[in-house]
Amino acid sequence: MAKPGRNDLCPCGSGRKYKKCCESKERSRASGRLMMILVGAAVLAAVLVGIASFTGERATGPTRVWSTEHGHYHDASGTAVP
Ligand SMILES: [Zn+2]
Numbered sequence: 204m205a206k207p208g209r210n211d212l213c214p215c216g217s218g219r220k221y222k223k224c225c226e227s228k229e230r231s232r233a234s235g236r237l238m239m240i241l242v243g244a245a246v247l248a249a250v251l252v253g254i255a256s257f258t259g260e261r262a263t264g265p266t267r268v269w270s271t272e273h274g275h276y277h278d279a280s281g282t283a284v285p
């Protein structure tokens with residue numbers, strides 16, 4: 204069976220030229236899958252960056268917070284530090 208030419212009638216029977224019918228569908232389906240992979244990778248990267256910044260903030264965050272109200276330091280959990 205011969206491969207259909209781009210200017211031949213589409214083998215699906217739509218009556219349109221192959222390049223205007225299933226060829227573009229095939230192409231959009233392929234690029235849609237590629238977009239899904241790219242979006243998935245972007246989401247994964249964003250999640251990884253989010254986790255990294257979250258843990259980094261926790262590690263380097265202030266352990267003591269000055270309370271002007273109380274006139275002494277509080278630690279990260281809110282307990283008074285003398
Ligand atoms: Zn077709």
Ligand SMILES: [Zn+2]
Nearest residue numbers: 270273277283
């Ligand atoms: Zn206090």
